[in-house]
Amino acid sequence: MALIVQKFGGTSVGSIERIEQVAEKVKKHREAGDDLVVVLSAMSGETNRLIDLAKQITDQPVPRELDVIVSTGEQVTIALLTMALIKRGVPAVSYTGNQVRILTDSSHNKARILQIDDQKIRADLKEGRVVVVAGFQGVDEHGSITTLGRGGSDTTGVALAAALKADECQIYTDVDGVYTTDPRVVPQARRLEKITFEEMLEMASLGSKVLQIRSVEFAGKYNVPLRVLHSFKEGPGTLITIDEEESMEQPIISGIAFNRDEAKLTIRGVPDTPGVAFKILGPISASNIEVDMIVQNVAHDNTTDFTFTVHRNEYESAKNVLENTAREIGAREVIGDTKIAKVSIVGVGMRSHAGVASRMFEALAKESINIQMISTSEIKVSVVIEEKYLELAVRALHTAFELDAPVRQGE
Amino acid sequence: MALIVQKFGGTSVGSIERIEQVAEKVKKHREAGDDLVVVLSAMSGETNRLIDLAKQITDQPVPRELDVIVSTGEQVTIALLTMALIKRGVPAVSYTGNQVRILTDSSHNKARILQIDDQKIRADLKEGRVVVVAGFQGVDEHGSITTLGRGGSDTTGVALAAALKADECQIYTDVDGVYTTDPRVVPQARRLEKITFEEMLEMASLGSKVLQIRSVEFAGKYNVPLRVLHSFKEGPGTLITIDEEESMEQPIISGIAFNRDEAKLTIRGVPDTPGVAFKILGPISASNIEVDMIVQNVAHDNTTDFTFTVHRNEYESAKNVLENTAREIGAREVIGDTKIAKVSIVGVGMRSHAGVASRMFEALAKESINIQMISTSEIKVSVVIEEKYLELAVRALHTAFELDAPVRQGE
DSSP: OOEEEEEEOTTTTSSHHHHHHHHHHHHHHHHTTOEEEEEEOOOTTHHHHHHHHHHHHOSSOOHHHHHHHHTHHHHHHHHHHHHHHHHTTOOEEEEOHHHHTEEEOSOTTSOOEEEEOOHHHHHHHHTTOEEEEESSEEEOTTSOEEEOOTTHHHHHHHHHHHHTTOSEEEEEESSSSOBSSOTTTOTTOOBOSEEEHHHHHHHHHTTOOSSOHHHHHHHHHTTOOEEEEESSSOSOOEEEEOOOOOOTTSOSOOEEEEEOOEEEEEEEEEEOOTTHHHHHHHHHHHTTOOEEEEEEOOOBTTEEEEEEEEEGGGHHHHHHHHHHHHHHHTOSEEEEESSEEEEEEEOGGGGGOTTHHHHHHHHHHHTTOOOOEEEEETTEEEEEEEGGGHHHHHHHHHHHTTOOSSSOTTO | OOEEEEEEOTTTTSSHHHHHHHHHHHHHHHHTTOEEEEEEOOOTTHHHHHHHHHHHHOSSOOHHHHHHHHTHHHHHHHHHHHHHHHHTTOOEEEEOHHHHTEEEOSOTTSOOEEEEOOHHHHHHHHTTOEEEEESSEEEOTTSOEEEOOTTHHHHHHHHHHHHTTOSEEEEEESSSSOBSSOTTTOTTOOBOSEEEHHHHHHHHHTTOOSSOHHHHHHHHHTTOOEEEEESSSOSOOEEEEOOOOOOTTSOSOOEEEEEOOEEEEEEEEEEOOTTHHHHHHHHHHHTTOOEEEEEEOOOBTTEEEEEEEEEGGGHHHHHHHHHHHHHHHTOSEEEEESSEEEEEEEOGGGGGOTTHHHHHHHHHHHTTOOEEEEEEETTEEEEEEEGGGHHHHHHHHHHHTTOOSSSOTTO
């Protein structure tokens, strides 16, 4: 008999019918003998409706009071699901974040979980009840209601699983798992049986938005096995876990991530003196613009070129800042490009395999795709290419790294 | 500087515009120097919407879970009003029933308040904050959310006023006070400046539905001065308080109450033996039918007639029960009438005035209105008459007891 935490998101509980479906699913699992803690989001659209109400009063709602309003969304769904379970003869009880209690800091609207009291939950599980907990919310030391920010229900699920030392935290969503890449780009993309926390973090931050990054970090830190599953389809989903088996059988890379939200800026003919990188990026960061990739090549003729990427929405403001900097430090010119895309191969397997990067570059060269920037980490290689080649590049890499195969080793 | 508890009902906070109006009103009072605790209901219609959601899951929602859902209604309004106050530069903070904390028993959906912790509220008042509290809800000893049942927000207001020893509990509503009778029947009906708790109880239970009976009882028990005021019109309203001045100046009666929801049943020719009243009313009460007036006259020829009134909705079932009883105890017949009305004069002044009842009967006789039943208590006299004479009777009594006068003594 295992202890499982199951988290259902807003679309999974978006109507009475769907809540009934979730109740059926939970009932089935309960009857199979597992102890269950179910974490719920608000009905889809409800959180926005509540925020809109507050916005009608003021553009800048007091964060403490906004949390009081917004937290009612999950409070409704937990009671509805509990009723639906009891109707089916499944003993169940609901708890708000305050009732559990999920203690957070006092950063309203984006609070962090500090501690979870597992006593009530354990007592209910012992009595055979399914425990239904409101996601996304907690309470601070003063008794004020807090919320964890968007997507915080995933974090609640993982934190509860960690506190209860659950065997698995299952995140039910509208996809049936994590794929080798976006199936809309590569029809042969396959669901992964398993992926490591590190890989998942690289995949998520690079655009395969299945899970909240924060919840994956949390799961990794406390080693909570995480499983992504479809809310209403059967299937094993994808298990996200620690990297236990660094063996030769392991595939070299797990997936291809990509992102077309970025733009590239280059400052050319920068005098090659110490501290120049700070002089360039300092003003950008002071303007609250986030930088992703940064590339500086070796200097020649005592000048160097410095290139970085920012979100496309911030391209114009970043360009203005950079042009000021260019005048101050006597750089030759600033050039930029918004028609770029980033493609990354991700996999812990590349740690033990030489030549992964060159195999990537070879595959792109074969398709005559020019590489504009390269950046590497221990488990990923990212390149920036012209945007129009994005799909071609992803497909070429998917094939080159043998991800198309219908069944892969270990499955 | 006084400490005032102000309660606003569902229609007073029924839209964002109205919440803004309430905020203006509270701001004005705060600026006048009073310490304020504001108790709110849910936006009108919201509680029903939430109950409907639960009813879509099951006809018989688990009471504990229904309270979890329903309590979100006030949770939204308290935060909205608090935001609206802070926007106006009025420091304020919201509390749910759990946060205050308002400890109740565990009778979900109809809980009773056991105790209120006033520490947080006192600390906030000291800091100059307006404290906005969710009406209608509390928390039981296990930390489960409870609700007090319909109209419970009035009770919350009175209970808070009692716990804080407030100078006054103001109930804002859609009428500007308690009237000598229904102005739709008697255009000369006047707003009362003052009325005693006992009179208010008689008036309320007899059909002048301004306040929850329970909250008036509560206010009387703890001697909390209660004031009924209009939410959006200026005016002193009506003060409900203890009977301090039993003087000759006091008007004899305060108001005329009436009720056309009742029906009358008579069992005739009942053998006049001890215990017959129980034999007749026992089966009625066993059928969960509430009885209001009961009249039994002296017997003659060893038989008696026994008459009582019930709600019109229960007339048919009461008649069936009574006919069974008649057969069992050998009574002659059962007759009934649904076309009746009850008219009552209410006033603590009648304690010290003889002849009040006869003045009432005289006024009715002058209009040739036949009295079918009479029932008296220390501060009221009720009669049952034919329904079609109701308005005429109320107007005649209103004039006979000098309630029409534009200004009354003491005002």
